[in-house]
Amino acid sequence: MYEEIHFPGQQKGEEILLLLRRHWFILFMRLFFVIISIIVLAAAYFLFGDLNSNFQESTFYNLLVFGESLAMLFLWNFFFILWIDYYLDVWIVTNERVINIEQKGFFNRNISELKLTKIQDVTSEINGFIPTVLNYGNICVQTASEVGRFTFYQIPNPNYVKNVIVKLQEKANAEEGRELGKTVRGEL
Amino acid sequence: MGIITLFYLLIIIIFLAIGAGIIFHLLRYKINRRVAGIMFIIYISGSLIFLVSNIIFFRSVNWNQIFSNF
Numbered sequence: 585m586y587e588e589i590h591f592p593g594q595q596k597g598e599e600i601l602l603l604l605r606r607h608w609f610i611l612f613m614r615l616f617f618v619i620i621s622i623i624v625l626a627a628a629y630f631l632f633g634d635l636n637s638n639f640q641e642s643t644f645y646n647l648l649v650f651g652e653s654l655a656m657l658f659l660w661n662f663f664f665i666l667w668i669d670y671y672l673d674v675w676i677v678t679n680e681r682v683i684n685i686e687q688k689g690f691f692n693r694n695i696s697e698l699k700l701t702k703i704q705d706v707t708s709e710i711n712g713f714i715p716t717v718l719n720y721g722n723i724c725v726q727t728a729s730e731v732g733r734f735t736f737y738q739i740p741n742p743n744y745v746k747n748v749i750v751k752l753q754e755k756a757n758a759e760e761g762r763e764l765g766k767t768v769r770g771e772l
Numbered sequence: 773m774g775i776i777t778l779f780y781l782l783i784i785i786i787f788l789a790i791g792a793g794i795i796f797h798l799l800r801y802k803i804n805r806r807v808a809g810i811m812f813i814i815y816i817s818g819s820l821i822f823l824v825s826n827i828i829f830f831r832s833v834n835w836n837q838i839f840s841n842f
Contacts, residue, residue, distance in 0.1 A: 589804055603803075643837045650829040654783065657822045661790045664815055668797045671807070685803075690793050693801070 591676055591683060593697070602677035602748060606738040607720035611670045618663050625652050665690075675736045677749060680756075682725065684734060698734050700756035702727050706749050708742035725749065776835050784823070791819055 589600050632639050632648055639645055672687035682703075686694045703725055710721035721742040725734040739745060794815060802808035 591803060643834050646829065646833045647838060650826070650833050653822070653826045653829045657787055657819075657826050660818055660822055661787060661794065664794045664811075665790070667811070668794060671811075672797065672801055672803070674803055687797075687801075690797065 589676075591674070591685065593683075593695070595680070599679045600676055601679060601752070602675075602745060604675040604677070604736060604739045604745065606670060606673060607718060607740045609714065609718050609720065610738050611666070614666045614670070615663065618659055618666070621655070621659055625655055628652070673737075675739065677745075677752065679752070682734065682749070684736075696734070698725065698727055700749075700753050701760050703749070703753045704728055706746050706753070708746040710742060723749070780830055787823070791815075 589603055629648065629652060632645075636642070669687055669689070672685065672693070674683075674685045676683040676685070681697050681699050683695065683697045688694070705726035707724045707726070708721060709724070710716055710719070715721050715738075718740075719742075720738050720740045723736040723739060723742050723746055725736075727734060736742075736745070795812065798808050798812045798815065
């Protein structure tokens with residue numbers, strides 16, 4: 585399912601089990617400004633045409649079209665900046681660890697990871713009317729390490745993701761216990 | 773006229789600089805190569821269309837007449 589997915593520091597044989605991004609509604613809310621701007625630009629074009637029937641022959645018609653075209657040029661860039669910010673914020677759950685890749689603007693990128701065996705507690709939370717209806721929320725992963733807390737923001741289906749992480753953590757802990765037992769018994 | 777062209781060039785340079793940043797992020801941090809490739813093609817095609825049309829619209833504006841009205 586995730587054969588085409590690549591992330592920095594990916595190890596050989598590491599299997600990606602979940603790839604999570606923020607809910608589509610978050611992207612839609614961010615793109616709302618772009619959508620509104622396009623509507624305003626279209627409305628301005630038709631409004632000037634309606635106010636003055638000879639507007640298309642006037643000198644200012646070309647200026648209006650040029651201005652709207654320039655605005656579209658920057659809206660195009662703005663749309664892609666928002667999309668990149670959404671696309672590059674990823675939480676990946678593999679059979680060995682949890683990876684948090686966070687893109688903040690153009691020049692800030694944080695990548696942190698957490699071994700499944702270091703997880704102490706997983707909490708999912710859905711707060712508010714829209715998150716409840718659309719089923720998205722946050723997941724907090726409590727750890728024993730210095731990082732302390734690992735948060736997945738506004739991800740779809742948080743309860744399911746929480747259950748998957750808890751099961752993986754239990755499995756990883758059981759395997760670690762078996763390995764430790766073998767070492768103690770001198771089998772390794 | 774000269775000042776307007778210079779100002780317009782500055783705006784286009786800002787647009788291209790932001791565009792370079794977008795392309796860098798699309799190609800450098802590709803998590804899914806296919807998605808990144810498709811979005812790169814969409815971005816480049818759209819930018820070229822918008823940029824060429826904007827230059828044509830800029831040239832079609834009669835700047836002398838506009839400024840003589842004020």
